[in-house]
Amino acid sequence: MAASEAEAFTYNGGIVEPGETQNVRYGISETYLGDPVRIPVTIVNGEHPGPTVFLSAAAHGDELNGIEVVREVAHEWNHDGLHGTIVCMPVLNVPGFLAQQRYLPIYDRDLNRSFPGRKGSTSAKRMADQIYRNFIEPCDIGIDFHTSTRGRTNMLHVRADMDDPEVSRLARAFGSHVIISSSGPSGTLRREASKAGTPTITIEMGEAHRFQRTFIDRALEGVMSAFAEYDLHPDAPVKWPGWRTVIDDEKKTWLRADVGGLVEMHYDRGSLVYEGTPICTITNPFKTESEAVEAPFTGLLVGILENPVVYPGNPICHIVELNADTRRALKRDRARSDHEDEVQPPGYLAGRESENGGR
Numbered sequence: 085m086a087a088s089e090a091e092a093f094t095y096n097g098g099i100v101e102p103g104e105t106q107n108v109r110y111g112i113s114e115t116y117l118g119d120p121v122r123i124p125v126t127i128v129n130g131e132h133p134g135p136t137v138f139l140s141a142a143a144h145g146d147e148l149n150g151i152e153v154v155r156e157v158a159h160e161w162n163h164d165g166l167h168g169t170i171v172c173m174p175v176l177n178v179p180g181f182l183a184q185q186r187y188l189p190i191y192d193r194d195l196n197r198s199f200p201g202r203k204g205s206t207s208a209k210r211m212a213d214q215i216y217r218n219f220i221e222p223c224d225i226g227i228d229f230h231t232s233t234r235g236r237t238n239m240l241h242v243r244a245d246m247d248d249p250e251v252s253r254l255a256r257a258f259g260s261h262v263i264i265s266s267s268g269p270s271g272t273l274r275r276e277a278s279k280a281g282t283p284t285i286t287i288e289m290g291e292a293h294r295f296q297r298t299f300i301d302r303a304l305e306g307v308m309s310a311f312a313e314y315d316l317h318p319d320a321p322v323k324w325p326g327w328r329t330v331i332d333d334e335k336k337t338w339l340r341a342d343v344g345g346l347v348e349m350h351y352d353r354g355s356l357v358y359e360g361t362p363i364c365t366i367t368n369p370f371k372t373e374s375e376a377v378e379a380p381f382t383g384l385l386v387g388i389l390e391n392p393v394v395y396p397g398n399p400i401c402h403i404v405e406l407n408a409d410t411r412r413a414l415k416r417d418r419a420r421s422d423h424e425d426e427v428q429p430p431g432y433l434a435g436r437e438s439e440n441g442g443r
């Protein structure tokens with residue numbers, strides 16, 4: 085991956101030399117008034133040779149936590165001694181971001197189903213094409229940040245195709261407790277980039293429309309750990325999260341409401357629940373009828389409903405199975421650190437310490 089000498093990063097119309105940082109507003113489309121739609125991009129090219137990494141956020145315009153992660157890496161971290169190049173794109177879906185909505189406002193297209201994009205195609209695919217060709221394709225690896233859909237919340241987890249050894253390496257390097265393995269839907273940035281030779285993972289964390297400091301700090305630790313794994317910042321240690329589970333399709337499920345009503349959740353996101361435990365109760369307006377939704381197996385609530393109203397068929401929570409060994413490790417870890425959402429002060433600011441050494 086690393087050349088013997090640091091190389092310039094080039095995109096259509098620009099060049100960033102080794103040792104140089106550029107803030108660019110790059111035009112990917114035009115508005116109804118003919119003004120440019122431009123994404124902010126910061127390219128940090130280190131003096132030393134190394135891999136080229138992209139960090140992206142807000143492919144869904146209302147998913148904000150990742151924006152702050154990408155901006156802090158770009159503008160608050162000290163990249164003296166950086167080996168390689170970091171391409172930071174805090175807001176991919178600019179029209180959606182301006183409207184504070186998930187989809188592109190133009191025919192409600194999903195930018196994150198439009199990659200790698202295509203010239204001469206729909207507006208969404210043309211935007212995706214501009215982003216992809218200039219800033220994704222030249223990269224060796226990538227991390228794309230998301231949150232839960234509006235009205236729900238996620239614990240921090242990685243989504244990655246663990247059958248692909250290079251993607252798996254990056255996913256593990258991020259140091260999350262939970263990795264959900266799948267190749268991802270067609271047209272998603274991580275699937276299409278990974279397929280085309282840029283191993284890419286998605287980070288899911290928290291809710292839409294928020295900056296949630298705890299998640300942002302934890303994700304920054306993950307980015308630093310990934311940078312350590314690929315020797316971008318060779319002195320930083322790779323993080324071992326204390327416990328970890330890799331989940332495939334058979335070991336996870338969305339529990340859905342079978343009745344309409346108002347939902348009282350009995351557990352927070354990140355909770356360990358045992359088979360048969362009522363996770364929530366759905367009641368009618370008179371509280372005369374209620375239906376308990378029980379855990380179908382013992383596992384972890386990775387995502388839960390925040391907006392407490394459901395039609396039959398609406399998702400209530402995303403539960404992943406945990407085996408006995410992982411449960412024991414989780415309990416030991418939480419006994420030490422109190423709760424899933426409590427984090428240590430971000431290590432990249434102080435001297436980072438590896439918790440356990442090995443992985």
Ligand SMILES: [Zn+2]
Nearest residue numbers: 144147230231
């Ligand atoms: Zn998303």
